[in-house]
Amino acid sequence: MLILSRKKGESIIIDGNIEIKVLEIQDGKVQIGIDAPKNVDIFRKELYKSIQEENIEAANIRLDMDQVSQIWKKKK
Template sequence: MLVLSRKKGESIVINDHIEITVLGVEGDTVRIGVSAPKHIDIFRKEVYDSIQEANRDSVSPAEADIEALMRLVRDSQQK
């Protein structure tokens, strides 16, 4: 992990296309602004993690669905 110190109004640039600017600091809270091309998705980490979990859940078959499929296969083989 790269660790940088920035003051209010200062920025960092990532890969020529993404600029992160410190907008303000109030107590333990740092406000940042992110400028990036529209095709780049930007999420808060907790939102990103939630999206990733939902994606994993959507491609993982439920145990009940697997059992139902296995019953269908067994039934079709017995006929």
């Protein structure tokens, strides 16, 4: 892990095209801005972990084909 110190208004650059800038420091909180290409997904860590868990859960669901057939018939 790389540890850097930055002051308000200072930035770091990642991979030449992602800029993370310290916008505000107040009451023990740091507000940051992230400038990245549109194809780069940016998530808060807790949200990212939740998405991963839901994807794993969805991938492990076993479908009962009788239930699927019943649902399909209801939609027609």
